[in-house]
Amino acid sequence: MAESSPDIAVIGAGVIGCAVAWELARRGARVQLIDCRDVALGATQASAGVLAPYIEGHDKAPLLELSIRGLALYDGFIDRLRRDGHGPAHYYRTGTLETAADGDGAAALERHAGLLASRGVDAEFLDARAVREAEPHLAPETAGGLLVRTHGFVNAPELTFALWEAAAERGVHTRRSCQVTRIDRDGSGVRLDTGEGVVKARQVVLAAGSWSGRIAAGEGPAVPVRPVRGQLLYLEWKGAPLRRVVWGPSCYLVPWTDGSLLVGATVEDAGFDERATASGVHDLLGAACALVPQGWQAGFAGVRVGLRPATADELPIVGRSARLEGLVYATGHYRNGILLAPLTATLVADLVLEGRTAPELEQMNPARFGAL
Numbered sequence: 001m002a003e004s005s006p007d008i009a010v011i012g013a014g015v016i017g018c019a020v021a022w023e024l025a026r027r028g029a030r031v032q033l034i035d036c037r038d039v040a041l042g043a044t045q046a047s048a049g050v051l052a053p054y055i056e057g058h059d060k061a062p063l064l065e066l067s068i069r070g071l072a073l074y075d076g077f078i079d080r081l082r083r084d085g086h087g088p089a090h091y092y093r094t095g096t097l098e099t100a101a102d103g104d105g106a107a108a109l110e111r112h113a114g115l116l117a118s119r120g121v122d123a124e125f126l127d128a129r130a131v132r133e134a135e136p137h138l139a140p141e142t143a144g145g146l147l148v149r150t151h152g153f154v155n156a157p158e159l160t161f162a163l164w165e166a167a168a169e170r171g172v173h174t175r176r177s178c179q180v181t182r183i184d185r186d187g188s189g190v191r192l193d194t195g196e197g198v199v200k201a202r203q204v205v206l207a208a209g210s211w212s213g214r215i216a217a218g219e220g221p222a223v224p225v226r227p228v229r230g231q232l233l234y235l236e237w238k239g240a241p242l243r244r245v246v247w248g249p250s251c252y253l254v255p256w257t258d259g260s261l262l263v264g265a266t267v268e269d270a271g272f273d274e275r276a277t278a279s280g281v282h283d284l285l286g287a288a289c290a291l292v293p294q295g296w297q298a299g300f301a302g303v304r305v306g307l308r309p310a311t312a313d314e315l316p317i318v319g320r321s322a323r324l325e326g327l328v329y330a331t332g333h334y335r336n337g338i339l340l341a342p343l344t345a346t347l348v349a350d351l352v353l354e355g356r357t358a359p360e361l362e363q364m365n366p367a368r369f370g371a372l
């Protein structure tokens with residue numbers, strides 16, 4: 001059986017594992033990336049790639065702060081990746097428009113717009129007329145909207161492949177179809193038991209998304225991450241596209257420049273079942289076409305399904321294990337893994353290579369769930 005000794009083994013080639021591997025390699029580490037399937041086949045392949053702290057994080061203070069910090073890092077992150085020759089083609093900061101279907105909803109958005117503007121966010125409330133001028137495809141009964149200009153979106157699978165290619169060029173070796181079953185302490189490093197033999201490393205980063213808790217790490221409870229299924233539709237939009245991400249009461253729409261319109265997303269407790277369902281497709285289609293009636297003319301290109309890695313407090317788990325020296329967690333990113341990938345990669349690299357514990361790690365500390 002093959003045995004190899006990178007400085008750092010990263011388990012999971014989703015957006016988090018690929019971002020961490022690239023950042024570690026950029027800083028000179030010898031990294032091995034291990035996935036039981038292939039690159040970007042977990043939750044990441046189904047992600048809508050929306051970068052929008054002021055929608056997803058509305059009133060949850062720690063997540064909102066992390067998300068704002070995550071978004072602030074994005075331009076620089078994409079620039080560095082492009083300088084490495086591998087930026088994603090589809091990265092846009094064209095804003096989001098959150099819409100309301102009735103007067104009460106519009107009043108709430110107007111209050112929220114005022115709050116954001118008072119904090120210096122480039123946000124504006126649009127009344128019923130202005131909202132339809134901004135997005136002419138919206139249903140006539142749309143009562144108002146909140147425009148946040150700094151938001152954006154990225155093609156998440158494309159980003160992840162770009163990270164992986166850039167990492168590979170910096171020497172990261174990838175093992176595909178290699179399932180890690182156990183992590184243990186081994187002399188001055190760690191030992192990974194895999195279906196393909198043993199991997200030894202100085203340190204290991206566990207970034208296996210929803211499956212992180214299925215990998216035994218020393219003795220003690222598994223990391224408490226559970227799968228939350230999300231279905232995402234791909235439509236082929238006909239005619240003039242939407243101008244930005246549109247958020248409605250029951251779905252959101254992401255317009256890619258190639259004419260694809262992404263419709264997200266269901267939020268379901270379905271265990272590890274990654275299958276699409278008729279009801280998921282039905283509900284998303286109904287919600288999308290209530291928002292933009294012209295959606296009924298769109299082609300149906302398919303549905304993607306992913307398992308979001310959720311934690312009890314909806315915050316990621318990032319930091320050192322208290323019980324297994326050399327193990328670092330980077331998991332539990334739930335609905336914000338794309339948005340938080342640059343921040344996570346920076347924090348993990350600081351921790352693993354320089355022993356630096358940034359203040360943000362306090363909020364994501366594994367210790368809040370016991371002796372992990």
Ligand SMILES: Cc1cc2nc3c(=O)[nH]c(=O)nc-3n(C[C@H](O)[C@H](O)[C@H](O)COP(=O)(O)OP(=O)(O)OC[C@H]3O[C@@H](n4cnc5c(N)ncnc54)[C@H](O)[C@@H]3O)c2cc1C
Binds near residue numbers: 039180232335
């Ligand atoms: C429908 C949907 C829409 C979303 N929209 C957004 C959005 O708009 N914005 C946003 O920021 N986030 C969004 N998310 C969330 C985001 O996609 C996730 O938070 C993110 O993809 C998690 O990345 P990850 O790398 O942690 O996990 P994953 O992408 O799931 O990757 C984990 C990897 O670990 C591998 N693995 C598992 N077990 C093992 C093992 N034992 N050994 C080796 N490898 C293993 C898997 O094969 C997989 O490749 C969305 C998610 C879904 C499902």
